[in-house]
Amino acid sequence: xxxxxxxxxxxxxxxxxxxxxxxxKPQIVAVPASEPLKAYIKTxxxxxxxxxxxxxxxxxxxxxxxxxDGRKAALDMRLVDPFADAHxxxxxxxxxxxxxxVWEATRNERSTQLVFCDLSTPHxxxxxxxxxxxxxxxxxxxxxxxxxxxxxxxxxxxKMNLFNAVNGxxxxxxxxxxxxxxxxxxxxxxxxxxHHLDAPWRPRDIEQREGRILRQGNLNPEVQxxxxxxxxxxxxYMWQVLETKARFIQQVMSGQTSVRTAEDLEGGALTYAEIxxxxxxxxxxxxxxxxxxxxxxLDQLRAVHLNQQHSIRWQxxxxxxxxxxxxxxxxxxxxxxxxxxxxxxxxFTMTVGKxxxxxxxxxxxxxxxxxRAVLSRRDDYAPRLRASFRGFEILSRDKPGAPVPDLFIRxxxxxxAHLNAxxxxxxxxxxxxxxxxxxxxxxxxxxxxxxxxxxLTDYQAQxxxxxxxxxxxKELLAxxxxxxxxxxxxxxxAQAAEPAVEPIVETAVALIRSRVATISPGPERNSGxxxxx
Numbered sequence: 001x002x003x004x005x006x007x008x009x010x011x012x013x014x015x016x017x018x019x020x021x022x023x024x025k026p027q028i029v030a031v032p033a034s035e036p037l038k039a040y041i042k043t044x045x046x047x048x049x050x051x052x053x054x055x056x057x058x059x060x061x062x063x064x065x066x067x068x069d070g071r072k073a074a075l076d077m078r079l080v081d082p083f084a085d086a087h088x089x090x091x092x093x094x095x096x097x098x099x100x101x102v103w104e105a106t107r108n109e110r111s112t113q114l115v116f117c118d119l120s121t122p123h124x125x126x127x128x129x130x131x132x133x134x135x136x137x138x139x140x141x142x143x144x145x146x147x148x149x150x151x152x153x154x155x156x157x158x159k160m161n162l163f164n165a166v167n168g169x170x171x172x173x174x175x176x177x178x179x180x181x182x183x184x185x186x187x188x189x190x191x192x193x194x195h196h197l198d199a200p201w202r203p204r205d206i207e208q209r210e211g212r213i214l215r216q217g218n219l220n221p222e223v224q225x226x227x228x229x230x231x232x233x234x235x236x237y238m239w240q241v242l243e244t245k246a247r248f249i250q251q252v253m254s255g256q257t258s259v260r261t262a263e264d265l266e267g268g269a270l271t272y273a274e275i276x277x278x279x280x281x282x283x284x285x286x287x288x289x290x291x292x293x294x295x296x297x298l299d300q301l302r303a304v305h306l307n308q309q310h311s312i313r314w315q316x317x318x319x320x321x322x323x324x325x326x327x328x329x330x331x332x333x334x335x336x337x338x339x340x341x342x343x344x345x346x347x348f349t350m351t352v353g354k355x356x357x358x359x360x361x362x363x364x365x366x367x368x369x370x371x372r373a374v375l376s377r378r379d380d381y382a383p384r385l386r387a388s389f390r391g392f393e394i395l396s397r398d399k400p401g402a403p404v405p406d407l408f409i410r411x412x413x414x415x416x417a418h419l420n421a422x423x424x425x426x427x428x429x430x431x432x433x434x435x436x437x438x439x440x441x442x443x444x445x446x447x448x449x450x451x452x453x454x455x456l457t458d459y460q461a462q463x464x465x466x467x468x469x470x471x472x473x474k475e476l477l478a479x480x481x482x483x484x485x486x487x488x489x490x491x492x493x494a495q496a497a498e499p500a501v502e503p504i505v506e507t508a509v510a511l512i513r514s515r516v517a518t519i520s521p522g523p524e525r526n527s528g529x530x531x532x533x
Contacts, residue, residue, distance in 0.1 A: 018216045019223045026196075026210075026225040028239075029098065031091045033232040036084060040073050041233065041278060048275045066275065067234070068119075074233035075119050075198050078127050091228045091235075092129065095195055096136040098226055102193045103142055103172060110169030111192035111220065116209050118177045119198045122151050129197065130175055137173065150176030150185070163187050182208035188215040193224040199238035206242060237278050240289040288483045291476050298473045305467045312459045319456045326449040332413030333442040336392070339411050340435050343390035352387040367424035370394065374405055374419060383408065389431065409434055 033041075044066050050056045051063065069080050076092055077084035095115070102113055120129035134147050148171045153159040165171040166187040174187060178200055191213045200206065213223050229235045278285060349358045350366040352373055357366035366387070373386050374396040387394040393410040396419070407419040409431060417434050420426035467473075 017221075018214055019218045019220050021214070022222050022224045026227050029091075029094050029226055029228045031089055031094055031228070031230050033230055034077070034088060034090070036077055036081075037073055037230065037233060040077065040080065041070065041275075044070050045275055070234040070275070070278075071198065071238065072119055074230045074235040075117070076127075076129060076132070079120055079129075082127065091197070091230050092132060092136075095197055095226070095228050096133060096140065099133075099173060099193070099195060100137060100140045100142065102224065103137075103146075106192050109192075110172060110190060112166050112169060112172045112174065112187065112190045113193045113195065114181065114187070114191060114209075114212055115173065115175040115195045115197060116178060116181065117175065117197040118179070118200055121177055122149055133175060133197075142173070146170070146172045148174050150174060150181045166190070178205045178209055181212065183211075185212055186215075186217075188213060188218045190220070191218055191223060192220050193226065196225075196227045199227075199235060199242060201238075201242075203242055232278075234278060237285070237289055241293050284483055284486050288480070291480050291483065295473065295476050295480060298469050298476065301469065302467050302473065309463070309465070312463050315455070315459050316463060319452055319459070323449055323452045323456065326445050326452065329413065330442055330445045330449070332411070333438050333445065335412035337438045337442065339391040340438060350387060350389045363428055364425055367428040371419065371421060371424040371427055374407065375421060390435065392435070394431065407431075 047056075047061055047066050048063065051058070051061055051066070072079035074091075076090065078086060099113060099115065102111070115133065117129050117133075120127075122128055122130045130149055130151075134144075134149075137147055138144050148162060148165070150162070153162045162171065162174075163186060166174050167189040169190050174181070176185075182205070194210060194213045196206075196209065200209075210225060213225070227239065229239055347358065348362045348366075349356065350362065350370075351357070352366055352369040355369065357369065370387050381398050381400070383395045383397045385393055386396050389409075391411065394417075395408045395410055396405045397408070398405045404419045404421050407417045407427070407430075409415045409417055415434050418427065418430040420430070
C-alpha cells in the first residue's frame with residue numbers, strides 16, 4: 001500500500017511523528033581536491049576568459065557548458081577525462097565506504113538507503129557514476145540484487161514493484177536523480193540514510209530529495225543525511241549558494257521579511273568572476289559566494305518592494321474614487337427606493353407622451369404606446385423623455401448600428417432597462433424588474449464599499465515604507481567591492497557582479513514601468529444596474 005504526497009500532507013496536519021536527523025543536521029563529508037582537478041579548474045578559467053573576450057563562438061563553448069564540466073569534474077574526473085586516475089581519496093570513494101558502513105551496521109534490521117546523483121545517470125556506452133558506485137559496492141560484499149537504479153523502473157508497475165522491494169528491505173540501496181526519485185517516491189519505511197553525491201541548483205530540489213527520508217511512516221526514529229563535497233571545486237561553491245538561497249526563502253516563508261514575493265533563482269551557469277574566484281583557491285571565495293548570493297536576493301526583494309509600493313500608490317489614488325462612487329450610488333438608490341415606495345403599484349398608472357394610461361388593460365396599452373414612441377424616431381442619439389412611471393422618467397436613446405434603442409429609467413440615478421420591440425409587455429416587465437432590484441443593488445453596493453474600505457486602510461498603513469534591508473544591502477555592496485579587489489577581479493567583472501544602489505533602483509523602476517504599461521489595473525466595479533449616459 002503506497003502513501004501519496006497528499007497522504008503525507010494529511011499526516012503533517014495530524015502532527016504524526018517523523019524521524020530526526022542524526023547530529024541535528026546533514027553531515028558534510030569533505031574531500032580535498034586532487035592536483036589534476038585543480039589543474040582542470042584552471043583550464044575552465046582560461047575557457048571562460050576566451051569566451052568573455054569573444055575569441056570563441058558561443059555555439060562551440062559557453063558558460064553553461066563550462067559550469068557543467070566543472071560540476072562533473074568535482075563529482076569524478078573521469079566524467080571530463082576518460083583517462084583520469086580512479087584511485088586516491090575521492091568523493092565517490094568516501095561515499096561508497098559510508099554507504100557500505102551503513103549497510104553493514106543495519107544488516108539485521110534490513111534498513112535501506114537512497115543515493116542521489118543528477119550529473120551522471122546510467123548510460124550503456126560510457127563511464128557513469130551509477131555503474132561505478134554499484135560495482136564498488138558489489139566489490140565490497142553487497143549483493144547485486146540489493147542495489148537498484150530508479151531509472152530501470154520504466155513503468156508504473158515496475159516502480160510499484162521496486163518501491164515495494166525497498167519498503168520490504170529486499171532492495172536496500174536505491175540510486176536515482178532528483179527528477180526520477182523526488183516527489184511521489186514513497187520508500188521511507190526502512191530508510192536509514194540518504195546520500196547527496198552532487199549539489200542541485202535549487203533549494204527545492206534539496207527539499208525534494210531529503211523529503212524522501214524525513215517523512216511519517218519511517219520506522220527509524222533517527223536518520224543520517226550525508227553531503228559529499230570536493231573542496232576547492234564547484235562543489236563547495238554550489239552548496240554554499242544553496243545554503244544562502246534557502247536562508248532567504250525561509251525568511252520569506254516565516255514572515256521575517258515584509259516582502260510578499262520571492263523567487264527561487266534557477267541559475268544554469270556561473271559567471272566568469274565566480275569561476276575565476278573558485279580557481280584562485282583564496283579563502284575569501286566562500287565569503288564572496290555568500291555576499292554575491294545575498295546581494296542578488298536583496299536586489300530581487302528590493303525590486304519587489306518597489307513594485308509593491310507602486311501598486312499601493314496606484315490603489316491609494318484609485319480606491320477613494322471608487323469608494324466615493326459607490327457611496328453616491330447608494331445615496332441615489334436609497335432616494336429612488338423611497339420614490340418607488342411612495343408611488344405604490346396597486347393602481348397601475350403610466351404616462352406616455354401626453355397620454356396617461358390607467359385601469360384595466362393599462363399595462364398592455366401603455367407598453368405598446370411606449371414601444372411605438374421609442375421606435376418612431378431612430379436617428380435621435382440624445383436621451384429623449386418618453387414616459388413617466390411611479391415617479392421615474394423613462395428615456396430612450398438611439399445607438400448607431402443597434403437593432404433597438406437603449407432604454408433607461410431615471411430618478412436620482414439612471415438605470416438600464418430592456419426594450420423588447422416584439423413583445424411590448426416584456427418591456428414593461430423589464431422596467432418593473434429594474435425597480436424591484438433597487439434593494440438588492442443597494443445592498444450589493446454597501447458590501448462593495450466595505451470590501452474597498454478595508455484594503456484602503458491596509459494600503460495607507462503600508463504606503464511609503466522604506467525597504468527594510470536597505471542598510472544591509474549597502475553594507476554588502478561595500479564589502480563586495482573590497483572582496484573583488486582582494487580577489488583581483490578586473491573592473492568589468494566587478495561592475496557586472498557589483499551593481500551600485502542607484503543602478504539597482506533605476507533598473508527596478510524601469511522594470512516596473514514596463515510592466516505597468518502592459519498590465520491593465522483590472523476590471524472596474526460594475527453593478528450591472530447603474531449607468532450614467
